[in-house]
Amino acid sequence: MTLYGIPNCDTVKKARNWLTEHGHDYDWHDYKKQGISAERLAGWIAQIGWEPLVNKAGTSWRKLDDASKAAVVDAASAIALMQANPSVIKRPVLERNGTITVGYKPETYDALFSR
Numbered sequence: 193m194t195l196y197g198i199p200n201c202d203t204v205k206k207a208r209n210w211l212t213e214h215g216h217d218y219d220w221h222d223y224k225k226q227g228i229s230a231e232r233l234a235g236w237i238a239q240i241g242w243e244p245l246v247n248k249a250g251t252s253w254r255k256l257d258d259a260s261k262a263a264v265v266d267a268a269s270a271i272a273l274m275q276a277n278p279s280v281i282k283r284p285v286l287e288r289n290g291t292i293t294v295g296y297k298p299e300t301y302d303a304l305f306s307r
Contacts, residue, residue: 223278
């Protein structure tokens, strides 16, 4: 199981705390330091589409110029943007047993780990 995100994100901190408090070991992947491969992003997009992965409500998205925002129209353009600006990826992404969960809510994690 791997948790992807950036360490200073409050939502990522909550997810990390939840996993630790519930005794779940996980690998940590810091987008800022390690980046993210186009292949990994393509795999996630194959599961859930590109739209849920691009955080259009975040500060990083709002800081982009209008042309950059308008250029995100499909999986390929979303991958290019997420690789260039990993902070626009909705966080955290939890990869577990070959599937991903995007974002964090305690009730979602409760349900995910009760299966």
